[in-house]
């Protein structure tokens with residue numbers, strides 16, 4: 379059996395989450411990957427351990443991973459594959475269901491475990507239940523959670539690169555602009571430590587109280603939806619059911635109450651620390667270590683103590 | 687002869703908006719897995735409109751209020767009680783509603799096929815869906831409908847502007863935001879930050895009772911609703927034990943270093 383992985387990338391870099399999709403696909407069979415963009419991205423894809431072939435969609439219409447042309451391309455490549463896989467990020471979730479519809483297949487999103495070639499485990503109800511589902515479709519189209527599969531090593535492979543010719547699709551969409559946050563910090567989804575702030579951070583300015591702590595720990599910074607909605611941080615910081623799903627070694631929540639939609643995005647972290655002034659905050663029910671107190675006092679003390 | 691039959695009018699002149707809304711377990715309720723592992727308990731549980739669909743309804747109604755659309759039609763595919771969800775949409779300002787009777791929580795592929803039939807009949811200029819139903823968390827229906835119709839898709843929308851026969855959509859992506867423009871007709875899926883949905887006022891709830899609600903059978907539309915995914919089992923995830931509350935920052939750092947060994 380052979381699986382085709384849509385290997386998404388950003389600013390010319392293959393996303394770490396896409397490397398997790400390679401690991402998941404390798405459980406299902408031989409792994410071919412589809413990449414768009416420059417030749418350098420295709421070369422990076424060829425070096426990923428476990429990849430046996432790279433299909434490079436070099437045509438400019440694919441550069442921005444627009445769903446309309448890319449789904450048509452995937453559907454045209456599908457006859458050679460049993461499984462079509464992507465990481466469960468914004469790109470995969472945009473493109474794969476469309477490709478599945480073209481193939482008359484019901485997709486299986488957010489897979490966290492592979493039981494067999496046709497049976498998969500996925501969270502439903504914001505992670506409050508885990509459904510094991512068996513697909514009767516001839517082909518399986520799935521997105522996988524990066525937190526559930528280790529990233530395949532970016533080096534060690536030497537796959538052949540094949541350029542794929544573009545296929546026709548209706549010219550109905552146009553890429554206009556992209557605004558990426560230029561953070562020096564580690565990527566939220568693959569960071570070892572995540573420091574997150576909620577509504578308790580009070581303002582955009584005060585949210586920066588977490589910066590020295592994140593610097594000291596080499597952590598990524600995340601946020602609750604309330605913090606994003608209040609404009610303290612941009613949307614890509616959001617952790618939760620509708621934001622990013624993270625499972626770092628250490629997750630530290632400051633001024634976050636612990637709504638189920640937030641827990642959905644972080645409760646599989648190895649160690650959870652919660653700092654909240656309300657001793658009844660539900661976040662304490664999932665925290666390994668809790669501290670009841672004012673975060674604006676705790677955070678500087680923590681930075682000092684960590685530096686010792 | 688209806689307005690739409692006039693050959694002189696273009697899609698953009700009389701745009702209709704279709705908004706699919708799903709009845710789901712209210713987002714404030716903690717879902718419970720059924721004892722027999724067959725699914726999540728929905729009987730006797732408070733049900734509401736999927737929160738993302740409220741946002742989709744709000745956006746459609748605002749576009750009509752701004753004059754970018756002439757009519758907003760809500761549709762729900764599911765059991766008879768989904769008409770309550772449609773009444774809520776009507777109370778928020780939707781003009782009329784369609785209930786397509788099927789089993790509970792049909793799969794996105796089947797829903798997309800029903801919606802395609804309705805699109806062919808209603809000829810909307812835009813279909814605005816929620817990005818994700820909070821019960822099955824599929825995040826697939828809008829993309830699938832767009833694929834079936836061959837239309838452009840603006841998913842995870844945080845801003846929508848209609849002008850000159852096109853729609854400009856700002857989308858939330860992993861690293862930030864992206865803008866795409868689509869020719870009409872097109873599909874949009876609403877993200878949380880697109881707008882703040884209004885509450886239905888009491889007079890509007892009363893008025894909604896008199897608005898038209900048509901009921902169809904999925905089978906009459908000729909759509910095969912049989913699921914492609916069989917549920918083998920539904921289980922509770924391993925629950926986390928609440929840990930300990932510590933007395934000081936020093937104690938926390940000590941635990942993180944020597945007990946959890948994470949720093």
Ligand SMILES: Cc1cc2nc3c(=O)[nH]c(=O)nc-3n(C[C@H](O)[C@H](O)[C@H](O)COP(=O)(O)OP(=O)(O)OC[C@H]3O[C@@H](n4cnc5c(N)ncnc54)[C@H](O)[C@@H]3O)c2cc1C
Pocket residue numbers: 575576577578579601602603604605616617618619620621622632633634635636637638639640643653654655656659671672673674713737738820
């Ligand atoms: C469909 C849907 C999807 C959603 N998706 C997400 C999602 O993906 N992610 C997400 O996070 N939310 C999501 N939400 C929102 C979620 O329901 C909550 O509203 C949100 O998580 C609350 O954020 P919060 O904990 O920061 O704010 P609040 O609930 O207001 O909590 C703030 C906390 O800060 C504490 N605090 C205040 N000041 C201090 C201080 N000085 N020191 C210490 N503690 C302090 C308070 O005691 C309180 O516990 C979603 C909601 C819906 C309806």
Ligand SMILES: Nc1ncnc2c1ncn2[C@@H]1O[C@H](COP(=O)(O)O)[C@@H](O)[C@H]1O
Pocket residue numbers: 705706707708709736738739742761762763764791792794797814815816817818819820822823824825826827828
């Ligand atoms: N049974 C349904 N009836 C009406 N709309 C639906 C139904 N299922 C899904 N949708 C729409 O599709 C969106 C995405 O759902 P899903 O793909 O299931 O996560 C929802 O927010 C609704 O707008």
